[in-house]
Amino acid sequence: MSLFFTELLSNQIFLSAIAGWASAQIIKTIINFCFTKTFDPERLFGSGGMPSSHSATVCALATATAVHYSADSFEFAIAAIVAIIVMYDARGVRRETGTQAVVLNHFIEYFSKVDEHKFDFGTEKLKELVGHTPLQVAAGAVLGVVVACLMTLT
Numbered sequence: 009m010s011l012f013f014t015e016l017l018s019n020q021i022f023l024s025a026i027a028g029w030a031s032a033q034i035i036k037t038i039i040n041f042c043f044t045k046t047f048d049p050e051r052l053f054g055s056g057g058m059p060s061s062h063s064a065t066v067c068a069l070a071t072a073t074a075v076h077y078s079a080d081s082f083e084f085a086i087a088a089i090v091a092i093i094v095m096y097d098a099r100g101v102r103r104e105t106g107t108q109a110v111v112l113n114h115f116i117e118y119f120s121k122v123d124e125h126k127f128d129f130g131t132e133k134l135k136e137l138v139g140h141t142p143l144q145v146a147a148g149a150v151l152g153v154v155v156a157c158l159m160t161l162t
Contacts, residue, residue, distance in 0.1 A: 028068025
């Protein structure tokens with residue numbers, strides 16, 4: 009089992025993807041702090057926000073794969089297609105989910121005030137920050153490429 013972890017921790021492609029994710033989460037936390045003047049630990053692990061950690065992760069993965077195996081390899085083809093799907097989903101489906109959560113949270117708040125006994129929706133709000141704008145996806149993609157290049161080309 010320790011051989012597995014030794015090999016995993018020496019895998020530049022895996023480490024590039026993890027570093028892409030970690031970089032995005034740290035930058036996201038700093039940006040959030042600059043705007044709100046409060047530290048939100050959820051930003052270190054949560055989704056949504058600038059830059060997209062989903063994009064940073066999969067673009068770092070694809071870039072490191074291209075550097076290691078070349079752009080004409082099947083490994084890169086798989087990583088690139090996964091990256092495209094993840095970024096499309098982060099910008100599209102997941103963003104729409106967040107937009108719908110905002111509307112539903114307003115409905116829940118309104119109807120809870122109308123008759124608090126008749127409409128008991130619980131106390132937990134739906135998570136609104138789950139998707140990304142196109143700019144957040146693009147920033148995450150650029151970050152992922154840069155991180156992977158720094159990790160694999162040095």
